[in-house]
Amino acid sequence: MRLYDIDLPSRLLLGTAQYPSPQVLTAAIAASGAAVITVSLRREAARAAGAGSGFWSLLQASGARLLPNTAGCHTAREAVTTAQMAREVFGTSWIKLEVIGHADTLQPDPFALVEAARILCAEGFQVFPYTTEDLIVAERLLDAGCRVLMPWGAPIGSGQGLRHAEALVSLRRYLPQVPLIIDAGLGAPSQAARAMELGFDAVLLNTAVAKAGDPVAMAHAFGQAVAAGRIGYEAGLMPPRDMAVPSTPVLGLADLNLGGRP
Numbered sequence: 001m002r003l004y005d006i007d008l009p010s011r012l013l014l015g016t017a018q019y020p021s022p023q024v025l026t027a028a029i030a031a032s033g034a035a036v037i038t039v040s041l042r043r044e045a046a047r048a049a050g051a052g053s054g055f056w057s058l059l060q061a062s063g064a065r066l067l068p069n070t071a072g073c074h075t076a077r078e079a080v081t082t083a084q085m086a087r088e089v090f091g092t093s094w095i096k097l098e099v100i101g102h103a104d105t106l107q108p109d110p111f112a113l114v115e116a117a118r119i120l121c122a123e124g125f126q127v128f129p130y131t132t133e134d135l136i137v138a139e140r141l142l143d144a145g146c147r148v149l150m151p152w153g154a155p156i157g158s159g160q161g162l163r164h165a166e167a168l169v170s171l172r173r174y175l176p177q178v179p180l181i182i183d184a185g186l187g188a189p190s191q192a193a194r195a196m197e198l199g200f201d202a203v204l205l206n207t208a209v210a211k212a213g214d215p216v217a218m219a220h221a222f223g224q225a226v227a228a229g230r231i232g233y234e235a236g237l238m239p240p241r242d243m244a245v246p247s248t249p250v251l252g253l254a255d256l257n258l259g260g261r262p
């Protein structure tokens, strides 16, 4: 998979928040095979400061590419400032742009998102905007200079899967050349596999792994599901049928004279 001219060996992007311990986080990243991990400058910086300075080195030692995010930002200005700080801290122009528009649903504010995306793209950032399945917002983000989009599966942390699957499929069809990463709301590996089978380029998730009974095993399961879903998509899924069709065609009559008797 190629994102902003970078080839990546995995189609799973993993969040780094809410794990029970740094050790579990490290093991989960490895088990998932994720090539990209996202980190919140605002939330994790504060937590890491309390837990010791090992957090950044832990992330860097994972070997995965860092995708800083603007989680927790509610205005375009806040998100732009956070992105600028993240570029300084992490030394990357990649930024996952989140501008939250509603406190309960955590859905993105499309107006502030487009505004922030336009500013950041003009400043040379490679922007990964967390958006909805709305086609017009997607087109505005592309006009602003984004070359990757991250439509939500469902509200962050909800684990509901692909809540508006038909609209997501429609988005996929309208934008066949744009890398589309399903971000947020996935709760089970089967949901990630489904996203991949529908032709999305990758998935990003956090809570389903971090809050699993066994985060490391769940990370492994998501990694496998994403890979299997992609193989299924590339292999070409059979179209669903309204009627049953025998899978074993009957040609001629069976010769049941197996015992050699007349």
Ligand SMILES: CC(=O)[C@@H](O)[C@H](O)COP(=O)(O)O
Binding pocket: 015, 016, 017, 038, 069, 071, 096, 155, 156, 157, 158, 159, 183, 184, 185, 186, 204, 205, 206, 207, 208
């Ligand atoms: C970590 C991160 O970037 C989240 O904001 C992201 O959207 C993941 O959402 P889930 O926790 O629902 O997987």
